[in-house]
Amino acid sequence: MSKIRVYELAKELEITSKDLISLLMEEFGIEVKNHMSVIENEDAELIKELIDEKGKNNDENEAKTIVDEYEELVSEEINKQVKKSKNKNKRGTRKPLDSEEDGSNMSDNTEEEVVIEIGNTITVKDLAEKLNKPNAEVIKALIFSGVMAALNQEVDFETAEKVAEKFEVSLVLKEEEIGKLEEVDIEEDVQAEKRPPIVTVMGHVDHGKTSLLDAIRKAKVTEREAGGITQHIGAYTVEVNKEKITFLDTPGHEAFTAMRARGAQITDVVILVVAADDGIMPQTKEAINHCKAANVPMVVAINKMDKPTANPDRVKQELSDHGLVPEEWGGDTICVPVSARSEEGIDTLLEMVLLTSEMLELKANPSRKSKGTVIEAKLDKGRGPVATLLVQNGTLNVGDAILVGNTYGRIRAMFDDKGKKIKSAGPSIPVEILGLSEVPAAGDRFNEVKDEKTARTMAETRKDKDKEKYLQSSHRVSLEDLYSQIQEGKIKELGVIVKADVQGSVEAIRQSLEKLSTDTVKVRVLHGAVGAITETDISLAAASNAIVIGFNVRPDGNAVSLAEKEEVDIKTYRVIYDAIEDIKSAMIGMLEPDYKEVVLGKAQIRQTYKISSLGTIAGCYIIEGKITRNSDIRIIRDGIVIFESKLASLKRFKDDVKEVNTGYECGLSVEKFNDIKEGDIIEAYTMEEIKKDKL
Known part of the structure; x- marks a missing residue:
């Protein structure tokens, strides 16, 4: 039995997909998920008949309404004529004198108190204008109030109020216009019209994001850019089937998140570009997590279908593993096979974008202030x-x-x-x-x-x-003040970003953390990946008010700087149980931050020497801070902690030393560990006790 998609039937009937979905569910009891769902042809024929009948009835009702309206207009006009003739007969009566009218108005005005609105500050000149007094009189009043101010100097509201009292005028502090600017509700705006969707193109490097846009707008952007990589954010408007779509071509999800961190949720739909021959890559995973965190609908473009190694089924399988089940597999993620080179599937992709935006009912009012x-x-x-x-x-x-x-x-x-x-x-x-x-x-x-x-x-x-x-202090969430923020109702969902040394640890931590969710607070892992904690992780945490948990990994220098600037909480652990217990304790208000870790410095291993009696000696260069003889150390290789221990020795030339500072070289050996390699980072740290205030 042949079937038809909802959006195809909606197009035939010349109604929106949303109206058709509500009709199917309310009048026919047919359950449909979205505009990509399919229905039987028999049901489609019944719907067509029903809409035809409704159309006929509507035409009859419309004709009847027009006749009724015409009759009402005629009767109204007759009544008006009757009233006019009555008024003509009454026109001989006394009319109030102008002086009487003026006198009544004057008495009203004298009783009314003069009230003037001003801001927090006002210049002396503007104050004189508002009070309708000469500049000299206002300056004189200010001098008597103990304020020496020139004509163009600003005075505060309190000073202006004292001056106004002398002229028997009341001043009122004007409501700030800044707050008013943001309060226009598009949903309630009766003049709101349909607006074009704003689409962001995201995906992994070299999966063909800009090439896809080129195919859409017929303009070669990549040729003008270094190395064929998008170097800036561009915005382009294209016309499809007499409807416009605005595309944002970003250099990656960092810009998308940076904008979201500033409260600018501008994207309506995301096109996620995945190469058919490459599949889901690390940046694709990050893009998916960023879109989910922003709650933006995605349309997946499976690009490079012209390549002989293209395998769209593998891409769909990988998408399913990340919670994006393709609609042909029973899910609600639209996947469109495309080729930027041969322009295959471009029209279908744009049609799907328009359909997705249609379901969002995007509106704006072009006649108001922009x-x-x-x-x-x-x-x-x-x-x-x-x-x-x-x-x-x-x-x-x-x-x-x-x-x-x-x-x-x-x-x-x-x-x-x-x-x-x-x-x-x-x-x-x-x-x-x-x-x-x-x-x-x-x-x-x-x-x-x-x-x-x-x-x-x-x-x-x-x-x-x-x-x-x-x-003022920041309201970023941290484990130390999590309980108090929960009690105050500021936190309903605790966002967590997990970075670990192996994928197994990421999944174990993700599952354990999500099990900690309660009726009050839901724990949600926004992103989990293998590798060091990077700037991208901190940006996502800042945008989503989340904390970052590292398991056997460390943040790089840039990530630490950004975390301090954005006040994002980073916690690193060596034991999964400790991470789970800390978050659990923080949620019930039992976390006691007795100790904190202080990083003293970092040294890079430049050369290694194997000595049979002593083991492996590392020739190092101090790249940050200082290394002390009695500090704890950890060995970091490619951002992952491979061993924690203490220093067995620390030397400058042949002398034992207590510490070595930035810019100097030294030799050192690590207790119970000889597998050190060139390029490894030695990080020295101490654990300091947090002094609590005495009661």
């Missing part, structure tokens, strides 16, 4: 600060004043993705703009405001607020 996100920004020698913006709601025009993060400006010029000058851009359209005062950061939100002065004031206020936030 807002959106900065995709990238740079300082150009000739043009000054240049920013690529993605409009998410409203319409952006040349000449508009905008507030962008902590900076501001008036748009002097605007260019589309092809470099052409344009005057306006609607929702989901990327544009490059000139006219900002400074270079904003990628992921900063922008909002259109009434004028440049307002934008400048608000940008300065934001800068001050950011300084205050920076000085």
Whole structure:
């Protein structure tokens, strides 16, 4: 018996897939998962008949409604004419005098108290204008209040209030416009219209992300870039079946996560590119985990189908292992075989993207003030600060004043993705703009405001607020304060990123941690992989407010610096049981952080010498901090801890020494371990007791 997909039937009936799904489930009791589900042809014919009948009834009802409306209009017009004739007859009556009207208004005005709204600060000149008083009188009032201020100097609200009282005027602190900017709910906006989807292309290096985009938009981007690798974030709009799609071509999931960390969830759909001859690679796994953490729907493009070694079934199997079951195997992940070179399957891929976006019901209101996100920004020698913006709601025009993060400006010029000058851009359209005062950061939100002065004031206020936030303590989750955050209701889900020396340990830790979930807090492993803790792991942790657990691995230097900056909690263990117990204790508030590890320094082994009576001696160079004779040490090879011990000896030339500092060479030997190799890192550390405050 032949079958038909839901989206194909929806296209025939000229209705949306979502409406058809609700019709199938409510009126026919047919269970369907999504627009890719299949139904029997018999059911499809019944639905067609039902919709035809409804159409006829609707036509009849519509005709009847039109007649009724016409009759109502006629009766309303007759009533109006009757009222007019009555009013003509009454027009001889006395009319109130102008003086009487004015007198009543005057008495009302004298009773009303004058109230003026101002911000936290105001210049003396602006205050005089608001109070409608000469500048000299306001300065005089300020002097009597004990404040010496020139015409263009700013005074705070309290000082301005004292001056206003002398002129019998009340001042009110204006509600901050900054908070108001973010509060437009698109769902409740009656003027919201359908907008194009914003699609990010992600995947492993050299799996053909940019080549796929080239095939879609017929423009060779890779030829202009070094080594054929995407060096920057670009945004491109293409038209498919009279509908637009905006593509973000990123250099990897780092940018995707960096934007999410700044609160800019701009992607609607992700195209995950997987090479048919390569399968799931480490960066593909990371991309999958980043998309899951962001809760963004994925369409998988199985690329390089033109290669003789292509094996799409193997890719589907690997996707299933990562929780992405293809829809033809009974899951809900759309997989489309494509070839960027021969352009095979491109139309199908775009159709699936449009279908996925249709289910999301993406809307925006083009007639309101614009807002959106900065995709990238740079300082150009000739043009000054240049920013690529993605409009998410409203319409952006040349000449508009905008507030962008902590900076501001008036748009002097605007260019589309092809470099052409344009005057306006609607929702989901990327544009490059000139006219900002400074270079904003990628992921900063922008909002259109009434004028440049307002934008400048608000940008300065934001800068001050950011300084205050920076000085205040962070609310990042850590094991030490996990229980208190759970009690305060700040944490409902504990995100964990697991890095280990072998895959077996990753899976063991993942399963053990997820079993710790309670009714109050769910423990969720966002990402697990083999190898050292890297910057990417810290970025994901920062974006998801998660902690990082390392088992037999160490963070690299860049990861440590970023973790300190982002205040991400990193915990390293040698025993799985200790990691599980620490998180369990933290969740019930029993964790006692009595000791903390302090890394003293790192030395790199440059040469090894085998001496029969002493074992292996390592010739080292201190690359960071210092190495002390009595410190504990760990030997790290390719980011993985292979042994922990103490130093058996530490020498400079022939002399025994207590410590060796950065930039010096030394010789050392490790207790009970001789399998040291060139390139290994010796990390020295001590365990310090945390002093608790005495009661």
